[in-house]
């Protein structure tokens with residue numbers, strides 16, 4: 052199936068509203084989820100193992116949340132600042148040194164490059180694709196919040212950086228990267 056904005060019948064303007072809203076407050080984020088959820092098909096489709104997504108409409112600094120196998124997946128077109136910050140962070144500063152990228156070996160290091168590598172080994176540092184479930188107790192973190200230009204989980208105060216790596220708070224692990232691969236320059240298949 053294709054979970055592109057156009058195919059879901061949502062106009063580009065609506066999409067931009069969604070993406071912009073994703074950087075908003077707690078209330079905004081909670082209000083947006085049901086609306087974004089409407090972009091997804093019914094339960095029979097959700098049971099499918101893979102979801103295709105078109106990254107092309109996602110401009111720098113914008114994010115969208117889609118659903119894959121019933122889970123929220125955060126897709127962000129990172130800014131240069133976010134990429135630079137993530138790349139220059141020493142591994143020694145990370146709480147969890149493992150990439151947690153299902154496309155890589157279990158012991159792969161949590162470098163920024165390993166956080167944006169797909170199942171074919173392609174690295175596209177602009178786009179971060181990760182499962183939006185806090186590794187502490189499973190809340191959905193807020194985007195572009197917290198102390199590290201990344202995600203913040205308000206449930207118990209976990210801060211993730213711009214590569215989705217846990218930096219502060221009770222969460223023990225980096226946000227998981229789902230299995231995915233590029234099927235063109237802008238299309239990915241998750242699962």
Ligand code: FES
Nearest residue numbers: 185187188204207
């Ligand atoms: S569930 Fe996220 S910090 Fe506890």
